[in-house]
Amino acid sequence: MESDSPRLDTTRSGELYERACRVMPGGVSSPVRAFAAVGGRPVFVESGQGSAVFDADGNRYLDYLGSWGPLILGHAHPRVVEAVRQAAGRGLSFGACHTAEAELAETIARNMPHLQQVRLVNSGTEAAMAAVRLARAVTGRSPIIKFRGGYHGHADSFLVEAGSGALTFGTPSSPGVAAAVAADTLLAEYNDLTSVEACFRAAEPAVACVVVEPVAGNMGVVPPSSEFLPGLRRLCDKHGALLVFDEVITGFRIALGGAVERFGVRPDLTILGKIIGGGLPVGGLGGGRDLMRELAPVGPVYQAGTLSGNPLACAAGLATLRELEETNPYPRLEVLGKRLAEGLRAALNEAGLPGCCNQTASMLTFFHGPERVTGLGEARGVDKNRFAAWHGAMMNRGFYLPPAQFEAMFISTAHSEKETDRTIEAAFEVIA
């Protein structure tokens, strides 16, 4: 898979990367941004507009990263920018109650009625940490079950055979995670209820919660089988464990009501992030009043944050969710997602190359190699060299794809049918 298009000039990005590497580990603020999995050097993105981003050398890319998920409305959406601009003029942070945080919590709950209350935090990691602490507190149990290749942020309990960057780097379990902490994290296989039952049997005294991405996004996109989520609900009820949906990616991505609207299975707690902040740092933990009232200051379970409910972050999230409520872009995003997935599959077939493309709504992953990916085992069968060559050739053609195989491509409302078709054409050229 050779790229015949002229290599983009990314000289300036190279200079900026060298400078960044002198003062920041790996020159990045988050590991997956380092392009390590694709062997290249990261480009420095200086601006974004709609479906495009522009790098420090002035190159334009059609963006399928979308900042790893938050930007379902594309870059610098006028309504979101204006909301943040206005909020900024009133002060950046108060560390006090203010209207926008309650409005954001109400807007989330209005679209996810199973969330009677929401606690706003600053990241998905914080929300996941709080979810496990709350589950352990209300059940009086310590063991949790997560899935190999599932990623729930970088809190210790979750960095055990995690997905996303932890999987990409081939170091599923991170050094620095205390053995005692890891011992309370049991690992099951996504889409494999038998493995979950085995974890319940193995856990003494019993499991506090099962944490699952209702559509996996961090081993690449892997949709749930029809019996998987209902099966998890049944097992949790049987064993008195809480079911926790990690909807940091799927929340407001796969439907306005997230996974519950799409699959009809209700969790006990929900972890949120990304889209609810519209590109600014927001995470959230939601659930029934009976559970949420255990959180401080009402209950004894401590959780806190200086900038939680930050007015500018709430303004960006509110503007984003209101835009989604008023425009309902989901049917069109579904069509674009299917169109792109089918086009990528056709390009593989045309070239007679093995691989597949998993797609749910506007999130999708193109797997180079395995003909089917229903779990981590199959996802691990990807041809990383082919992926790296594909990624480099597509970047060269002006398409910014996630620089790691075990991630999702995201389509925004700013993407056009024409741009989707242009992407498919490029895929045919690159793959052939």
Ligand code: KE4
């Ligand atoms: P943050 O702490 O990064 O806001 O959220 C952690 C998290 C929790 N749950 C799910 C399902 C997630 O996907 C994430 C974060 N996703 C990764 C990429 N898939 C963020 C990118 C990065 O780590 O830089």
